[in-house]
Amino acid sequence: MAGPKTVNELAAYLGGTVAGDGDKVITGVSSLDDAGADQITFLANPRYAAKVATTGAGAVVLPPGAERHGRNAVVVANPYLAFAKLLTLFYVAPCQSRGVMDGAVIGRNVTLGADATIYPGAVVGDGVKLGDRVTIHPGAVLYDGVALGDDVTLHANVVVYQGCRLGNRVTVHAGTVIGSDGFGYAPDGAGYYKIPQLGIVVIEDDVEIGANCAVDRAALNATIIGRGTKLDNLVMIAHNCVIGENCMIVSQVGISGSTKVGNHVTLAGQVGVAGHLQIGDNSMVGAKSGIPGNLPAGSMVSGIPAFNHKEWLRASAVYQKLPEMRKSVAELEKKVRELEAKLAAE
Known part of the structure:
Protein backbone atom coordinates (compact mmCIF):
# COMPACT_ATOMS: atom_id res chain seq x y z
CA MET A 1 0.00 0.00 0.00
CA VAL A 92 -3.73 -3.58 -1.76
CA ALA A 93 -0.99 -4.78 0.56
CA PRO A 94 1.87 -6.77 -0.98
CA CYS A 95 2.12 -10.44 -0.15
CA GLN A 96 3.84 -11.12 3.16
CA SER A 97 4.90 -14.69 3.74
CA ARG A 98 3.77 -16.41 6.93
CA GLY A 99 5.22 -19.81 6.11
CA VAL A 100 3.60 -23.13 6.91
CA MET A 101 1.48 -22.35 9.95
CA ASP A 102 0.62 -24.69 12.80
CA GLY A 103 -2.39 -26.81 11.91
CA ALA A 104 -1.61 -27.09 8.19
CA VAL A 105 -1.22 -30.65 6.90
CA ILE A 106 1.62 -31.20 4.44
CA GLY A 107 2.06 -34.52 2.62
CA ARG A 108 5.18 -36.30 1.48
CA ASN A 109 7.55 -35.07 -1.23
CA VAL A 110 5.94 -31.64 -1.40
CA THR A 111 7.92 -28.92 -3.19
CA LEU A 112 7.48 -25.54 -1.50
CA GLY A 113 8.48 -22.39 -3.34
CA ALA A 114 9.83 -19.31 -1.61
CA ASP A 115 7.63 -17.15 0.65
CA ALA A 116 4.65 -19.51 0.76
CA THR A 117 1.80 -19.07 3.24
CA ILE A 118 -0.23 -22.11 4.23
CA TYR A 119 -2.90 -21.45 6.84
CA PRO A 120 -4.14 -23.79 9.58
CA GLY A 121 -6.62 -26.33 8.28
CA ALA A 122 -5.22 -26.40 4.76
CA VAL A 123 -4.29 -29.85 3.42
CA VAL A 124 -1.53 -30.35 0.84
CA GLY A 125 -1.31 -33.86 -0.60
CA ASP A 126 1.66 -35.96 -1.59
CA GLY A 127 3.85 -34.83 -4.45
CA VAL A 128 2.30 -31.36 -4.70
CA LYS A 129 4.45 -28.62 -6.25
CA LEU A 130 3.94 -25.05 -5.05
CA GLY A 131 5.53 -22.03 -6.72
CA ASP A 132 6.81 -18.89 -5.03
CA ARG A 133 4.52 -16.67 -2.93
CA VAL A 134 1.65 -19.15 -2.96
CA THR A 135 -1.11 -18.51 -0.38
CA ILE A 136 -3.41 -21.35 0.67
CA HIS A 137 -6.20 -20.33 3.05
CA PRO A 138 -7.89 -22.44 5.76
CA GLY A 139 -9.84 -25.46 4.60
CA ALA A 140 -8.35 -25.55 1.12
CA VAL A 141 -7.40 -29.06 -0.04
CA LEU A 142 -4.86 -29.99 -2.71
CA TYR A 143 -5.04 -33.63 -3.76
CA ASP A 144 -1.90 -35.58 -4.65
CA GLY A 145 0.15 -34.38 -7.58
CA VAL A 146 -1.34 -30.90 -7.92
CA ALA A 147 0.99 -28.19 -9.29
CA LEU A 148 0.60 -24.46 -8.60
CA GLY A 149 2.63 -21.69 -10.23
CA ASP A 150 3.93 -18.49 -8.63
CA ASP A 151 1.69 -15.97 -6.86
CA VAL A 152 -1.32 -18.28 -6.68
CA THR A 153 -4.00 -17.61 -4.05
CA LEU A 154 -6.51 -20.28 -3.04
CA HIS A 155 -9.18 -18.96 -0.70
CA ALA A 156 -10.98 -20.89 2.02
CA ASN A 157 -12.39 -24.33 1.18
CA VAL A 158 -11.13 -24.46 -2.39
CA VAL A 159 -10.56 -28.05 -3.53
CA VAL A 160 -8.15 -28.98 -6.33
CA TYR A 161 -8.32 -32.65 -7.33
CA GLN A 162 -5.37 -34.86 -8.19
CA GLY A 163 -2.99 -33.89 -10.94
CA CYS A 164 -4.57 -30.55 -11.85
CA ARG A 165 -2.27 -27.67 -12.79
CA LEU A 166 -2.67 -23.97 -12.09
CA GLY A 167 -0.40 -21.37 -13.70
CA ASN A 168 1.06 -18.15 -12.36
CA ARG A 169 -0.99 -15.41 -10.69
CA VAL A 170 -4.14 -17.51 -10.49
CA THR A 171 -6.75 -16.61 -7.85
CA VAL A 172 -9.52 -19.03 -6.86
CA HIS A 173 -12.24 -17.87 -4.47
CA ALA A 174 -13.90 -19.72 -1.63
CA GLY A 175 -15.76 -22.96 -2.18
CA THR A 176 -14.70 -23.60 -5.77
CA VAL A 177 -13.90 -27.14 -6.89
CA ILE A 178 -11.39 -27.76 -9.66
CA GLY A 179 -11.05 -31.20 -11.14
CA SER A 180 -14.15 -32.99 -9.89
CA ASP A 181 -15.32 -35.84 -12.12
CA GLY A 182 -17.00 -34.95 -15.36
CA PHE A 183 -20.62 -36.02 -15.79
CA GLY A 184 -20.03 -39.12 -17.88
CA TYR A 185 -22.15 -42.30 -17.79
CA ALA A 186 -22.77 -45.03 -20.34
CA PRO A 187 -26.29 -46.55 -20.51
CA ASP A 188 -26.25 -50.06 -19.04
CA GLY A 189 -29.66 -51.64 -19.27
CA ALA A 190 -31.93 -49.91 -16.80
CA GLY A 191 -28.99 -48.10 -15.19
CA TYR A 192 -25.77 -46.28 -16.03
CA TYR A 193 -22.11 -47.28 -15.90
CA LYS A 194 -19.72 -44.55 -14.73
CA ILE A 195 -17.08 -43.56 -17.29
CA PRO A 196 -13.78 -43.04 -15.45
CA GLN A 197 -12.63 -39.43 -15.69
CA LEU A 198 -8.89 -39.81 -16.18
CA GLY A 199 -7.89 -36.33 -17.37
CA ILE A 200 -7.03 -33.17 -15.49
CA VAL A 201 -7.83 -29.44 -15.41
CA VAL A 202 -5.26 -26.90 -16.60
CA ILE A 203 -5.74 -23.30 -15.48
CA GLU A 204 -3.41 -20.95 -17.36
CA ASP A 205 -1.73 -17.75 -16.11
CA ASP A 206 -3.67 -14.74 -14.78
CA VAL A 207 -7.01 -16.52 -14.46
CA GLU A 208 -9.40 -15.56 -11.65
CA ILE A 209 -12.21 -17.91 -10.64
CA GLY A 210 -15.06 -16.76 -8.41
CA ALA A 211 -16.70 -18.44 -5.44
CA ASN A 212 -18.57 -21.76 -5.64
CA CYS A 213 -17.62 -22.60 -9.20
CA ALA A 214 -17.06 -26.10 -10.59
CA VAL A 215 -14.53 -26.94 -13.30
CA ASP A 216 -14.70 -30.65 -14.16
CA ARG A 217 -11.69 -32.74 -15.09
CA ALA A 218 -11.57 -34.23 -18.58
CA ALA A 219 -12.43 -37.83 -19.30
CA LEU A 220 -9.11 -37.91 -21.15
CA ASN A 221 -6.52 -35.16 -21.69
CA ALA A 222 -7.48 -31.82 -20.09
CA THR A 223 -10.20 -29.28 -19.46
CA ILE A 224 -8.48 -25.94 -20.12
CA ILE A 225 -9.18 -22.39 -18.92
CA GLY A 226 -7.12 -20.01 -21.05
CA ARG A 227 -4.81 -17.23 -19.94
CA GLY A 228 -6.43 -14.13 -18.48
CA THR A 229 -9.97 -15.51 -18.43
CA LYS A 230 -12.25 -14.47 -15.55
CA LEU A 231 -15.05 -16.61 -14.12
CA ASP A 232 -17.70 -15.02 -11.91
CA ASN A 233 -19.29 -16.85 -8.97
CA LEU A 234 -21.41 -19.96 -9.57
CA VAL A 235 -20.05 -20.88 -12.99
CA MET A 236 -20.03 -24.49 -14.23
CA ILE A 237 -17.47 -25.69 -16.79
CA ALA A 238 -18.01 -29.32 -17.83
CA HIS A 239 -15.42 -31.93 -18.78
CA ASN A 240 -13.21 -31.56 -21.84
CA CYS A 241 -14.15 -27.91 -22.40
CA VAL A 242 -11.49 -25.57 -23.74
CA ILE A 243 -12.06 -21.94 -22.78
CA GLY A 244 -9.93 -19.40 -24.66
CA GLU A 245 -7.92 -16.44 -23.45
CA ASN A 246 -9.31 -13.30 -21.82
CA CYS A 247 -12.92 -14.45 -21.73
CA MET A 248 -15.50 -13.02 -19.32
CA ILE A 249 -17.92 -15.66 -18.02
CA VAL A 250 -20.58 -14.20 -15.75
CA SER A 251 -22.45 -15.76 -12.84
CA GLN A 252 -24.55 -18.92 -13.31
CA VAL A 253 -23.24 -19.71 -16.77
CA GLY A 254 -23.18 -23.43 -17.58
CA ILE A 255 -21.04 -24.81 -20.40
CA SER A 256 -21.65 -28.42 -21.41
CA GLY A 257 -18.91 -30.91 -22.16
CA SER A 258 -16.37 -30.73 -24.99
CA THR A 259 -17.36 -27.21 -26.02
CA LYS A 260 -14.61 -24.92 -27.30
CA VAL A 261 -14.89 -21.21 -26.52
CA GLY A 262 -12.63 -18.82 -28.44
CA ASN A 263 -10.66 -15.84 -27.20
CA HIS A 264 -12.25 -12.64 -25.84
CA VAL A 265 -15.71 -14.20 -25.57
CA THR A 266 -18.28 -12.74 -23.14
CA LEU A 267 -21.06 -14.96 -21.77
CA ALA A 268 -23.49 -12.91 -19.67
CA GLY A 269 -25.33 -14.21 -16.62
CA GLN A 270 -27.22 -17.53 -16.79
CA VAL A 271 -26.18 -18.37 -20.34
CA GLY A 272 -26.48 -22.07 -21.12
CA VAL A 273 -24.26 -23.65 -23.76
CA ALA A 274 -24.93 -27.09 -25.24
CA GLY A 275 -22.11 -29.60 -25.60
CA HIS A 276 -19.63 -30.24 -28.42
CA LEU A 277 -20.02 -26.71 -29.82
CA GLN A 278 -17.60 -24.04 -30.98
CA ILE A 279 -18.02 -20.38 -30.06
CA GLY A 280 -15.84 -18.10 -32.16
CA ASP A 281 -13.49 -15.37 -30.98
CA ASN A 282 -14.89 -12.02 -29.81
CA SER A 283 -18.46 -13.30 -29.50
CA MET A 284 -20.93 -11.84 -27.00
CA VAL A 285 -23.96 -13.68 -25.65
CA GLY A 286 -26.74 -11.86 -23.77
CA ALA A 287 -28.04 -12.88 -20.35
CA LYS A 288 -30.26 -15.98 -20.00
CA SER A 289 -29.55 -17.05 -23.58
CA GLY A 290 -29.45 -20.65 -24.76
CA ILE A 291 -26.78 -21.65 -27.28
CA PRO A 292 -27.83 -24.80 -29.22
CA GLY A 293 -25.31 -24.57 -32.07
CA ASN A 294 -21.96 -23.19 -33.17
CA LEU A 295 -21.39 -19.43 -33.24
CA PRO A 296 -19.01 -17.84 -35.76
CA ALA A 297 -16.42 -15.32 -34.62
CA GLY A 298 -17.79 -11.90 -33.74
CA SER A 299 -21.32 -13.10 -33.03
CA MET A 300 -23.60 -10.98 -30.86
CA VAL A 301 -26.66 -13.01 -29.88
CA SER A 302 -29.45 -13.24 -27.29
CA GLY A 303 -32.54 -15.31 -26.62
CA ILE A 304 -33.63 -18.94 -26.30
CA PRO A 305 -32.55 -20.24 -28.72
CA ALA A 306 -30.07 -17.45 -29.29
CA PHE A 307 -30.11 -15.40 -32.48
CA ASN A 308 -28.88 -11.98 -33.63
CA HIS A 309 -29.04 -9.56 -30.72
CA LYS A 310 -30.60 -6.68 -32.67
CA GLU A 311 -33.29 -8.94 -34.08
CA TRP A 312 -33.88 -10.31 -30.59
CA LEU A 313 -34.45 -6.76 -29.30
CA ARG A 314 -37.07 -6.19 -32.00
CA ALA A 315 -38.68 -9.54 -31.27
CA SER A 316 -38.76 -8.74 -27.56
CA ALA A 317 -40.64 -5.52 -28.28
CA VAL A 318 -43.23 -7.52 -30.25
CA TYR A 319 -43.48 -10.21 -27.59
CA GLN A 320 -44.78 -7.71 -25.05
CA LYS A 321 -47.61 -6.82 -27.42
CA LEU A 322 -48.68 -10.39 -28.20
CA PRO A 323 -51.82 -10.35 -25.97
CA GLU A 324 -53.07 -7.18 -27.67
CA MET A 325 -52.16 -8.54 -31.10
CA ARG A 326 -53.97 -11.83 -30.36
CA LYS A 327 -57.09 -9.89 -29.47
CA SER A 328 -56.83 -7.85 -32.68
CA VAL A 329 -56.33 -10.96 -34.80
CA ALA A 330 -59.38 -12.62 -33.19
CA GLU A 331 -61.47 -9.53 -33.99
CA LEU A 332 -60.23 -9.52 -37.60
CA GLU A 333 -61.00 -13.22 -37.98
CA LYS A 334 -64.52 -12.58 -36.70
CA LYS A 335 -65.04 -9.77 -39.21
CA VAL A 336 -63.69 -11.94 -42.06
CA ARG A 337 -66.13 -14.72 -41.15
CA GLU A 338 -69.01 -12.24 -41.07
CA LEU A 339 -68.02 -10.88 -44.48
CA GLU A 340 -67.67 -14.38 -45.94
CA ALA A 341 -71.12 -15.30 -44.59
CA LYS A 342 -72.62 -12.12 -46.05
CA LEU A 343 -71.04 -12.73 -49.46
CA ALA A 344 -72.21 -16.33 -49.44
CA ALA A 345 -75.80 -15.24 -48.75
CA GLU A 346 -75.89 -12.83 -51.69
Whole structure:
Protein backbone atom coordinates (compact mmCIF):
# COMPACT_ATOMS: atom_id res chain seq x y z
CA MET A 1 0.00 0.00 0.00
CA ALA A 2 1.27 3.45 -0.89
CA GLY A 3 1.55 6.48 1.31
CA PRO A 4 0.49 9.96 0.17
CA LYS A 5 1.28 10.80 -3.45
CA THR A 6 1.26 14.03 -5.42
CA VAL A 7 -0.91 14.40 -8.50
CA ASN A 8 2.31 14.49 -10.55
CA GLU A 9 3.39 11.16 -9.07
CA LEU A 10 0.01 9.61 -9.76
CA ALA A 11 0.06 10.85 -13.34
CA ALA A 12 3.48 9.27 -13.85
CA TYR A 13 2.22 6.00 -12.35
CA LEU A 14 -0.84 6.00 -14.65
CA GLY A 15 0.94 7.24 -17.75
CA GLY A 16 -1.30 10.33 -17.88
CA THR A 17 -0.90 14.09 -18.07
CA VAL A 18 -1.61 16.70 -15.38
CA ALA A 19 -3.95 19.67 -15.58
CA GLY A 20 -3.99 22.01 -12.58
CA ASP A 21 -1.85 21.70 -9.45
CA GLY A 22 0.49 18.75 -9.85
CA ASP A 23 1.85 19.22 -6.33
CA LYS A 24 -1.49 18.55 -4.67
CA VAL A 25 -1.07 15.64 -2.21
CA ILE A 26 -3.49 12.71 -2.48
CA THR A 27 -3.99 10.11 0.27
CA GLY A 28 -6.69 7.86 -1.16
CA VAL A 29 -9.41 7.11 -3.71
CA SER A 30 -13.18 7.58 -3.59
CA SER A 31 -16.26 8.11 -5.75
CA LEU A 32 -17.35 11.39 -7.32
CA ASP A 33 -20.09 11.72 -4.68
CA ASP A 34 -18.04 10.82 -1.62
CA ALA A 35 -14.47 11.96 -2.29
CA GLY A 36 -12.83 14.43 0.08
CA ALA A 37 -10.25 17.13 -0.53
CA ASP A 38 -7.30 14.73 -0.12
CA GLN A 39 -8.72 12.03 -2.38
CA ILE A 40 -8.74 11.38 -6.09
CA THR A 41 -11.83 10.24 -8.01
CA PHE A 42 -12.54 9.33 -11.63
CA LEU A 43 -14.99 9.90 -14.47
CA ALA A 44 -15.47 6.87 -16.74
CA ASN A 45 -19.09 7.39 -17.83
CA PRO A 46 -19.98 10.69 -19.59
CA ARG A 47 -23.43 10.43 -18.00
CA TYR A 48 -21.89 11.63 -14.74
CA ALA A 49 -19.77 14.44 -16.19
CA ALA A 50 -21.74 17.12 -14.35
CA LYS A 51 -20.59 15.68 -11.03
CA VAL A 52 -17.02 16.78 -11.77
CA ALA A 53 -18.19 20.34 -11.06
CA THR A 54 -19.60 19.43 -7.64
CA THR A 55 -17.26 16.73 -6.35
CA GLY A 56 -15.22 17.45 -3.25
CA ALA A 57 -12.23 15.53 -4.60
CA GLY A 58 -8.76 17.00 -4.66
CA ALA A 59 -8.19 15.61 -8.15
CA VAL A 60 -10.14 13.79 -10.85
CA VAL A 61 -9.03 11.20 -13.41
CA LEU A 62 -10.59 12.25 -16.72
CA PRO A 63 -10.65 11.04 -20.32
CA PRO A 64 -9.21 13.32 -23.02
CA GLY A 65 -11.50 16.23 -23.88
CA ALA A 66 -13.58 16.08 -20.69
CA GLU A 67 -14.40 19.36 -18.92
CA ARG A 68 -12.46 19.54 -15.64
CA HIS A 69 -14.40 22.49 -14.18
CA GLY A 70 -11.24 23.94 -12.67
CA ARG A 71 -10.39 20.70 -10.86
CA ASN A 72 -6.92 19.22 -10.66
CA ALA A 73 -6.94 16.40 -13.15
CA VAL A 74 -4.99 13.45 -14.46
CA VAL A 75 -5.95 12.83 -18.09
CA VAL A 76 -5.72 9.22 -19.29
CA ALA A 77 -7.24 7.24 -22.14
CA ASN A 78 -8.98 4.74 -19.84
CA PRO A 79 -10.13 6.26 -16.51
CA TYR A 80 -11.78 3.03 -15.33
CA LEU A 81 -8.52 1.12 -15.70
CA ALA A 82 -6.72 4.00 -13.95
CA PHE A 83 -9.21 3.73 -11.09
CA ALA A 84 -8.41 0.03 -10.68
CA LYS A 85 -4.69 0.77 -10.64
CA LEU A 86 -5.13 3.51 -8.05
CA LEU A 87 -7.10 1.19 -5.77
CA THR A 88 -4.28 -1.32 -6.06
CA LEU A 89 -1.67 1.33 -5.34
CA PHE A 90 -3.35 2.78 -2.25
CA TYR A 91 -5.12 -0.20 -0.68
CA VAL A 92 -3.73 -3.58 -1.76
CA ALA A 93 -0.99 -4.78 0.56
CA PRO A 94 1.87 -6.77 -0.98
CA CYS A 95 2.12 -10.44 -0.15
CA GLN A 96 3.84 -11.12 3.16
CA SER A 97 4.90 -14.69 3.74
CA ARG A 98 3.77 -16.41 6.93
CA GLY A 99 5.22 -19.81 6.11
CA VAL A 100 3.60 -23.13 6.91
CA MET A 101 1.48 -22.35 9.95
CA ASP A 102 0.62 -24.69 12.80
CA GLY A 103 -2.39 -26.81 11.91
CA ALA A 104 -1.61 -27.09 8.19
CA VAL A 105 -1.22 -30.65 6.90
CA ILE A 106 1.62 -31.20 4.44
CA GLY A 107 2.06 -34.52 2.62
CA ARG A 108 5.18 -36.30 1.48
CA ASN A 109 7.55 -35.07 -1.23
CA VAL A 110 5.94 -31.64 -1.40
CA THR A 111 7.92 -28.92 -3.19
CA LEU A 112 7.48 -25.54 -1.50
CA GLY A 113 8.48 -22.39 -3.34
CA ALA A 114 9.83 -19.31 -1.61
CA ASP A 115 7.63 -17.15 0.65
CA ALA A 116 4.65 -19.51 0.76
CA THR A 117 1.80 -19.07 3.24
CA ILE A 118 -0.23 -22.11 4.23
CA TYR A 119 -2.90 -21.45 6.84
CA PRO A 120 -4.14 -23.79 9.58
CA GLY A 121 -6.62 -26.33 8.28
CA ALA A 122 -5.22 -26.40 4.76
CA VAL A 123 -4.29 -29.85 3.42
CA VAL A 124 -1.53 -30.35 0.84
CA GLY A 125 -1.31 -33.86 -0.60
CA ASP A 126 1.66 -35.96 -1.59
CA GLY A 127 3.85 -34.83 -4.45
CA VAL A 128 2.30 -31.36 -4.70
CA LYS A 129 4.45 -28.62 -6.25
CA LEU A 130 3.94 -25.05 -5.05
CA GLY A 131 5.53 -22.03 -6.72
CA ASP A 132 6.81 -18.89 -5.03
CA ARG A 133 4.52 -16.67 -2.93
CA VAL A 134 1.65 -19.15 -2.96
CA THR A 135 -1.11 -18.51 -0.38
CA ILE A 136 -3.41 -21.35 0.67
CA HIS A 137 -6.20 -20.33 3.05
CA PRO A 138 -7.89 -22.44 5.76
CA GLY A 139 -9.84 -25.46 4.60
CA ALA A 140 -8.35 -25.55 1.12
CA VAL A 141 -7.40 -29.06 -0.04
CA LEU A 142 -4.86 -29.99 -2.71
CA TYR A 143 -5.04 -33.63 -3.76
CA ASP A 144 -1.90 -35.58 -4.65
CA GLY A 145 0.15 -34.38 -7.58
CA VAL A 146 -1.34 -30.90 -7.92
CA ALA A 147 0.99 -28.19 -9.29
CA LEU A 148 0.60 -24.46 -8.60
CA GLY A 149 2.63 -21.69 -10.23
CA ASP A 150 3.93 -18.49 -8.63
CA ASP A 151 1.69 -15.97 -6.86
CA VAL A 152 -1.32 -18.28 -6.68
CA THR A 153 -4.00 -17.61 -4.05
CA LEU A 154 -6.51 -20.28 -3.04
CA HIS A 155 -9.18 -18.96 -0.70
CA ALA A 156 -10.98 -20.89 2.02
CA ASN A 157 -12.39 -24.33 1.18
CA VAL A 158 -11.13 -24.46 -2.39
CA VAL A 159 -10.56 -28.05 -3.53
CA VAL A 160 -8.15 -28.98 -6.33
CA TYR A 161 -8.32 -32.65 -7.33
CA GLN A 162 -5.37 -34.86 -8.19
CA GLY A 163 -2.99 -33.89 -10.94
CA CYS A 164 -4.57 -30.55 -11.85
CA ARG A 165 -2.27 -27.67 -12.79
CA LEU A 166 -2.67 -23.97 -12.09
CA GLY A 167 -0.40 -21.37 -13.70
CA ASN A 168 1.06 -18.15 -12.36
CA ARG A 169 -0.99 -15.41 -10.69
CA VAL A 170 -4.14 -17.51 -10.49
CA THR A 171 -6.75 -16.61 -7.85
CA VAL A 172 -9.52 -19.03 -6.86
CA HIS A 173 -12.24 -17.87 -4.47
CA ALA A 174 -13.90 -19.72 -1.63
CA GLY A 175 -15.76 -22.96 -2.18
CA THR A 176 -14.70 -23.60 -5.77
CA VAL A 177 -13.90 -27.14 -6.89
CA ILE A 178 -11.39 -27.76 -9.66
CA GLY A 179 -11.05 -31.20 -11.14
CA SER A 180 -14.15 -32.99 -9.89
CA ASP A 181 -15.32 -35.84 -12.12
CA GLY A 182 -17.00 -34.95 -15.36
CA PHE A 183 -20.62 -36.02 -15.79
CA GLY A 184 -20.03 -39.12 -17.88
CA TYR A 185 -22.15 -42.30 -17.79
CA ALA A 186 -22.77 -45.03 -20.34
CA PRO A 187 -26.29 -46.55 -20.51
CA ASP A 188 -26.25 -50.06 -19.04
CA GLY A 189 -29.66 -51.64 -19.27
CA ALA A 190 -31.93 -49.91 -16.80
CA GLY A 191 -28.99 -48.10 -15.19
CA TYR A 192 -25.77 -46.28 -16.03
CA TYR A 193 -22.11 -47.28 -15.90
CA LYS A 194 -19.72 -44.55 -14.73
CA ILE A 195 -17.08 -43.56 -17.29
CA PRO A 196 -13.78 -43.04 -15.45
CA GLN A 197 -12.63 -39.43 -15.69
CA LEU A 198 -8.89 -39.81 -16.18
CA GLY A 199 -7.89 -36.33 -17.37
CA ILE A 200 -7.03 -33.17 -15.49
CA VAL A 201 -7.83 -29.44 -15.41
CA VAL A 202 -5.26 -26.90 -16.60
CA ILE A 203 -5.74 -23.30 -15.48
CA GLU A 204 -3.41 -20.95 -17.36
CA ASP A 205 -1.73 -17.75 -16.11
CA ASP A 206 -3.67 -14.74 -14.78
CA VAL A 207 -7.01 -16.52 -14.46
CA GLU A 208 -9.40 -15.56 -11.65
CA ILE A 209 -12.21 -17.91 -10.64
CA GLY A 210 -15.06 -16.76 -8.41
CA ALA A 211 -16.70 -18.44 -5.44
CA ASN A 212 -18.57 -21.76 -5.64
CA CYS A 213 -17.62 -22.60 -9.20
CA ALA A 214 -17.06 -26.10 -10.59
CA VAL A 215 -14.53 -26.94 -13.30
CA ASP A 216 -14.70 -30.65 -14.16
CA ARG A 217 -11.69 -32.74 -15.09
CA ALA A 218 -11.57 -34.23 -18.58
CA ALA A 219 -12.43 -37.83 -19.30
CA LEU A 220 -9.11 -37.91 -21.15
CA ASN A 221 -6.52 -35.16 -21.69
CA ALA A 222 -7.48 -31.82 -20.09
CA THR A 223 -10.20 -29.28 -19.46
CA ILE A 224 -8.48 -25.94 -20.12
CA ILE A 225 -9.18 -22.39 -18.92
CA GLY A 226 -7.12 -20.01 -21.05
CA ARG A 227 -4.81 -17.23 -19.94
CA GLY A 228 -6.43 -14.13 -18.48
CA THR A 229 -9.97 -15.51 -18.43
CA LYS A 230 -12.25 -14.47 -15.55
CA LEU A 231 -15.05 -16.61 -14.12
CA ASP A 232 -17.70 -15.02 -11.91
CA ASN A 233 -19.29 -16.85 -8.97
CA LEU A 234 -21.41 -19.96 -9.57
CA VAL A 235 -20.05 -20.88 -12.99
CA MET A 236 -20.03 -24.49 -14.23
CA ILE A 237 -17.47 -25.69 -16.79
CA ALA A 238 -18.01 -29.32 -17.83
CA HIS A 239 -15.42 -31.93 -18.78
CA ASN A 240 -13.21 -31.56 -21.84
CA CYS A 241 -14.15 -27.91 -22.40
CA VAL A 242 -11.49 -25.57 -23.74
CA ILE A 243 -12.06 -21.94 -22.78
CA GLY A 244 -9.93 -19.40 -24.66
CA GLU A 245 -7.92 -16.44 -23.45
CA ASN A 246 -9.31 -13.30 -21.82
CA CYS A 247 -12.92 -14.45 -21.73
CA MET A 248 -15.50 -13.02 -19.32
CA ILE A 249 -17.92 -15.66 -18.02
CA VAL A 250 -20.58 -14.20 -15.75
CA SER A 251 -22.45 -15.76 -12.84
CA GLN A 252 -24.55 -18.92 -13.31
CA VAL A 253 -23.24 -19.71 -16.77
CA GLY A 254 -23.18 -23.43 -17.58
CA ILE A 255 -21.04 -24.81 -20.40
CA SER A 256 -21.65 -28.42 -21.41
CA GLY A 257 -18.91 -30.91 -22.16
CA SER A 258 -16.37 -30.73 -24.99
CA THR A 259 -17.36 -27.21 -26.02
CA LYS A 260 -14.61 -24.92 -27.30
CA VAL A 261 -14.89 -21.21 -26.52
CA GLY A 262 -12.63 -18.82 -28.44
CA ASN A 263 -10.66 -15.84 -27.20
CA HIS A 264 -12.25 -12.64 -25.84
CA VAL A 265 -15.71 -14.20 -25.57
CA THR A 266 -18.28 -12.74 -23.14
CA LEU A 267 -21.06 -14.96 -21.77
CA ALA A 268 -23.49 -12.91 -19.67
CA GLY A 269 -25.33 -14.21 -16.62
CA GLN A 270 -27.22 -17.53 -16.79
CA VAL A 271 -26.18 -18.37 -20.34
CA GLY A 272 -26.48 -22.07 -21.12
CA VAL A 273 -24.26 -23.65 -23.76
CA ALA A 274 -24.93 -27.09 -25.24
CA GLY A 275 -22.11 -29.60 -25.60
CA HIS A 276 -19.63 -30.24 -28.42
CA LEU A 277 -20.02 -26.71 -29.82
CA GLN A 278 -17.60 -24.04 -30.98
CA ILE A 279 -18.02 -20.38 -30.06
CA GLY A 280 -15.84 -18.10 -32.16
CA ASP A 281 -13.49 -15.37 -30.98
CA ASN A 282 -14.89 -12.02 -29.81
CA SER A 283 -18.46 -13.30 -29.50
CA MET A 284 -20.93 -11.84 -27.00
CA VAL A 285 -23.96 -13.68 -25.65
CA GLY A 286 -26.74 -11.86 -23.77
CA ALA A 287 -28.04 -12.88 -20.35
CA LYS A 288 -30.26 -15.98 -20.00
CA SER A 289 -29.55 -17.05 -23.58
CA GLY A 290 -29.45 -20.65 -24.76
CA ILE A 291 -26.78 -21.65 -27.28
CA PRO A 292 -27.83 -24.80 -29.22
CA GLY A 293 -25.31 -24.57 -32.07
CA ASN A 294 -21.96 -23.19 -33.17
CA LEU A 295 -21.39 -19.43 -33.24
CA PRO A 296 -19.01 -17.84 -35.76
CA ALA A 297 -16.42 -15.32 -34.62
CA GLY A 298 -17.79 -11.90 -33.74
CA SER A 299 -21.32 -13.10 -33.03
CA MET A 300 -23.60 -10.98 -30.86
CA VAL A 301 -26.66 -13.01 -29.88
CA SER A 302 -29.45 -13.24 -27.29
CA GLY A 303 -32.54 -15.31 -26.62
CA ILE A 304 -33.63 -18.94 -26.30
CA PRO A 305 -32.55 -20.24 -28.72
CA ALA A 306 -30.07 -17.45 -29.29
CA PHE A 307 -30.11 -15.40 -32.48
CA ASN A 308 -28.88 -11.98 -33.63
CA HIS A 309 -29.04 -9.56 -30.72
CA LYS A 310 -30.60 -6.68 -32.67
CA GLU A 311 -33.29 -8.94 -34.08
CA TRP A 312 -33.88 -10.31 -30.59
CA LEU A 313 -34.45 -6.76 -29.30
CA ARG A 314 -37.07 -6.19 -32.00
CA ALA A 315 -38.68 -9.54 -31.27
CA SER A 316 -38.76 -8.74 -27.56
CA ALA A 317 -40.64 -5.52 -28.28
CA VAL A 318 -43.23 -7.52 -30.25
CA TYR A 319 -43.48 -10.21 -27.59
CA GLN A 320 -44.78 -7.71 -25.05
CA LYS A 321 -47.61 -6.82 -27.42
CA LEU A 322 -48.68 -10.39 -28.20
CA PRO A 323 -51.82 -10.35 -25.97
CA GLU A 324 -53.07 -7.18 -27.67
CA MET A 325 -52.16 -8.54 -31.10
CA ARG A 326 -53.97 -11.83 -30.36
CA LYS A 327 -57.09 -9.89 -29.47
CA SER A 328 -56.83 -7.85 -32.68
CA VAL A 329 -56.33 -10.96 -34.80
CA ALA A 330 -59.38 -12.62 -33.19
CA GLU A 331 -61.47 -9.53 -33.99
CA LEU A 332 -60.23 -9.52 -37.60
CA GLU A 333 -61.00 -13.22 -37.98
CA LYS A 334 -64.52 -12.58 -36.70
CA LYS A 335 -65.04 -9.77 -39.21
CA VAL A 336 -63.69 -11.94 -42.06
CA ARG A 337 -66.13 -14.72 -41.15
CA GLU A 338 -69.01 -12.24 -41.07
CA LEU A 339 -68.02 -10.88 -44.48
CA GLU A 340 -67.67 -14.38 -45.94
CA ALA A 341 -71.12 -15.30 -44.59
CA LYS A 342 -72.62 -12.12 -46.05
CA LEU A 343 -71.04 -12.73 -49.46
CA ALA A 344 -72.21 -16.33 -49.44
CA ALA A 345 -75.80 -15.24 -48.75
CA GLU A 346 -75.89 -12.83 -51.69
